[in-house]
Amino acid sequence: MKIERKSPLYDGKSKIIFETDHEDLAIQYFKDDATAFNAQKKGTILNKGVLNNQISSQIFRYLEKHGVHSHFVNRISDREMLVKKLKIIPVEVVVRNKAAGSICKRLGLEKGTPFKKPLVEYFFKNDSLGDPLISEGHIEYFQWATSSELNFMKNTALTVNKMLGPCFEKIGLFLVDFKLEFGRTHRGELLLADEITLDGCRLWDTVTGESMDKDRFRFDLGKVDETYREVAVRLNHYFESQL
Ligand SMILES: Nc1ncnc2c1ncn2[C@@H]1O[C@H](COP(=O)(O)OP(=O)(O)O)[C@@H](O)[C@H]1O
Ligand SMILES: [Mg+2]
Incomplete structure (x- = not known):
């Protein structure tokens, strides 16, 4: 077609x-x-x-x-x-396996602190407000999602974490955290949306601990283009070997 x-x-x-x-x-x-x-x-x-x-x-x-x-x-x-084509739910769902980024500042955590179980956070997708942290209560109160949709988003995010963690591990990367978005079809079906890329994941080299993601751009760590290419090549090898 x-x-x-x-x-x-x-x-x-x-x-x-x-x-x-x-x-x-x-x-x-x-x-x-x-x-x-x-x-x-x-x-x-x-x-x-x-x-x-x-x-x-x-x-x-x-x-x-x-x-x-x-x-x-x-x-x-x-x-x-x-x-x-979806109507995007204005909520970013973040799963964290180790502390990095905004949660370190917000809660005074040392970067790299592991979480005993994956931690899920929600952010209101609103650029002019700077994507503030929100609770499940806000999501239901403002009717951004119903409680069953919220459950679905949370469970899907945790499932994705369980599935992608080992994939990245195989290519020498630790999945520190990532962001997901969801949306509804006009029939009301809720689906995982947007992208899953180095722009929205933190990946640390399991040997050197080096950032292999957009943090290289955020903090001017150098080798930005090279890192995107390197991770794409490693992931491509991994997925090709899975076929
Ligand atoms: N299947 C889809 N249908 C409609 N909109 C989508 C779909 N998938 C993602 N989007 C939205 O399209 C936009 C993608 O562009 P992006 O550059 O990420 O935008 P933003 O600046 O809002 O992050 C996002 O706002 C995202 O929520
Ligand atoms: Mg985006």
Whole structure:
């Protein structure tokens, strides 16, 4: 089936969502643009769009094979992913295995402190408010999601953590934390959405402890482009060996 790209529905910080000639489908286009600290820092990472499309496609395919459904339909070009068009729930679901990033400052935790069991946090997806931390109570009160949708999002996030942790482990990376988004089809089906890439995961080299993710860009650690390429190559080898 040939799908035709129509006008942009949403032009985001790192991706563009296009309408298509099929009302249930959209095209997610991955840019090289990178932002950090609520878009106060801006730049580009060479080929990030191509690599993130590849990484995300492989991960969504792997998850689907193991029973986790997402908006992913197909990778249709270097930078384009065909997806089911969704109404995004304005909640970012974060799973943490070790303390890093905002939680260290917020709770005074030392970076790298392991959590005995994965910790789930929610953030209100709102750039002008700086994506504040919210509770399950806020999500239900403001009706961003019903309690059964919230349960589904939380359980899916924990399942994804269980499934991806060992994959990254196999390629020498520890999955420190990651962010997921969800959305509803017009029929009301709730699906995992957006992307799973180095932009939204923290990955630490299991030997050296070095950051192998967007923190290289956030904190000017150098070898940014190279790291994205390196992780994409390792993941690609891993998923190819799984076929
Ligand atoms: N299947 C989908 N249908 C509609 N919108 C989506 C879908 N998947 C992701 N999105 C949304 O599209 C946008 C992707 O672009 P991105 O650059 O990440 O935006 P943002 O600047 O909001 O983070 C996000 O806002 C995301 O929530
Ligand atoms: Mg985004």
